[in-house]
Amino acid sequence: MKYLKILGTFIGLTGMVCSLLLSNAAQTFASSENDFLIPGSFSGIAEAAKPSVVNISTEKTVKGGGRVFEHFFGSPFGNDKNFEDMLPPFLKNNPNPDYKQQSLGSGFVIDEKGYIVTNNHVVEDADKIKVKLAGGEEYDAEIVGRDPNTDLALIKISGAKSLKSLPLGDSDSLKVGSWVTAIGSPFGLEQTVTAGIVSAKGRTIGSGPYDDFIQTDASINPGNSGGPLISMDGKVIGINTAIIARGQGIGFAIPINLAKGIIDQLKENGEVTRGWMGVGIQELTPELAEYYGIKKSKGVLVTQVYKGDPADLGGIQPNDLIVTIDGKSVSTPKELSMQIANSPVGKNTKIDLIRNGKEKTVYVTLSKRKEGEMMARGGSDTQNAFGLSVETLKAEDAQQLGYAENETGVVVTATEPGGKADAAGLKRGDVIKEVNRVPVDNKEAFFTEVNRDKNRATVKILFKRGNYGFYVTEMKK
Incomplete structure (x- = not known):
């Protein structure tokens, strides 16, 4: 009997503990996961x-x-x-x-x-x-x-009366799995409302140097471009921009936090100015970390410092590992580029880095970035707008790549996965012969021609691939 009494007490206590745990879990779910529950209706958000x-x-x-x-x-x-x-x-x-x-x-x-x-x-x-x-x-x-x-x-x-503005939200606080609503004019069907969830954040789709898209399965079609992506509290958290033509339920929106500063600049100045540091950078791989004796696993490796630019004047050197910018950690070239670009021109920026295994802090005063500057130099904080690295073709390199010794042009040394050059089909070892029908026989000429006409939306490139002959590709600028 005594054994049964003890067992009964144990079971009773266990039941109480389980009840408390379930109760706390339910309260936590109810308080923090409401955005993930299927809404009864989207009509209130749509009407507003x-x-x-x-x-x-x-x-x-x-x-x-x-x-x-x-x-x-x-x-x-x-x-x-x-x-x-x-x-x-x-x-x-x-x-x-x-x-x-x-x-x-x-x-x-x-x-x-x-x-x-x-x-x-x-x-x-x-x-x-x-x-x-x-x-x-x-x-x-x-x-x-x-x-x-x-x-x-x-x-x-001008002249419109009683216009109603949409409030802007905070895309940084947006969680994957949250419900969102898209409103726009797909195929000219005005005021179309669709709903879905946030499928992913921070997507790179090769559309430009500042890719940082919200992915959603809310139905987005041609004509939706420029329309708002709205959170459950009725605020704009994204601007619908792109779709994958061959996919279903895969749409992309520009995060509103990325857009806010740009909108303010466009409104005030009619153009956007971005901070410029003047370095070539790349991701720190385990092999590079071992080669340079870097023990810290996170950071962005400086591969080149442009003479006379802010980084050079601030004391940054090749092979430095940049760890934080103004106290904010950076672990990828994309993060570093975005942070510098979004910083005000003239800002005295604190850079924490590691040099020869020792921690060091430098201060860099950012200058104004000229959008054509990164291509004219053949490199930048984001490699270049095409995700493309090139070098002037030398005789010894031509022979190693299987070309004639007297072959001239610009050889592709690397393409960024998912970048514009990669999407256009350019590969390492290709020799670029012409840009927009103008022959190019060195790297400087290549970037001069690429950047010559600011009004061109695309660039046509004639290139040679080994013994397979000539090809033409077209890339968006």
Whole structure:
């Protein structure tokens, strides 16, 4: 009997402990995981946000292909001059005439004065921009400023009354698995509301040097570009930007925390200025750590310091391992580049680093980054905008790569996985011969031609791959 009494007491205590644990777990789940529960309805969020979401239609002039088109892709008539002679006079010398292209996108109001945020690719090179409000009113819009590097643009309409702005949230606090809502005009279907979850954060998709996308399975389609991605508290946490055409339920949005500073700069100055340190960097691999005798496993390795630039003046040297910037840890080149780029020009920035196994602190006064500067030099904090490293082809290297000793051009030494060059098919060992039909025989000439025309959205590259012949590829700038 005594044994049974003790056993009964033990079971009773165990039950009480289990009840308390379950109760605490339930309270924790209820208090911290509400964002992950399936909402009963999204109608409240949609009704509050829709008046601030706009439809954007644009018209732009697309230039004909001309001689450059024929050089890379051949004449549309082949070598048949008789066929070309049959054309009307206005087409004989211009088989690829200019034409008007119309596009649709979305945006959202950020203040009652008529400022609207959208994607750069929605309004880039547009001759006309029309904004249609939720109530059906239409207004002409003007571009206040654009930032192609982050695909953001700010436009403005005048004369609209009772505009309602959307509040901006905090994308840094957003959790994977949280519910979100996307509003926009997919395929011109205005005020379309879709919902899903945050699938991932910090995605790099090769669209530019500042990739840091929110991935979502909320349905995003052509026409959604520039529209808001909204959290369950009704605030904008992202700007819908891109999709994977061959995928389903894979969309990408620019985090609103990345966009806030850019929007402010566009609103105030019409352009974006970024901090510049002037270093070449790369990720610290275990092999490099062992080679340089670096015991610390996290940090960004300095591979090059540009003479006369802020890093050089501040005392940074090649093979330094940068560990923190203004007290914030950096472990990848992307993190370092983003932090420097988002820092104000002229800021005296504290850099903690490791040199020859010893900790050291230096201060670097950031200068203004010229967006063409990183390509003109052939390298940067982010390698370059294409994710491409090149060198002038030397005779000894040409022979090792299987080319003739007198082969000239620029040899690809590395491509960043997922970068624009990688996506365009360039590989290590390829020899670049021409850029936009202009021969290039050294690295400086290559980057000069790449950066020559600021208005070009793409660059065409003629390259040679071993004994397989010549190829042409096209990359977005």
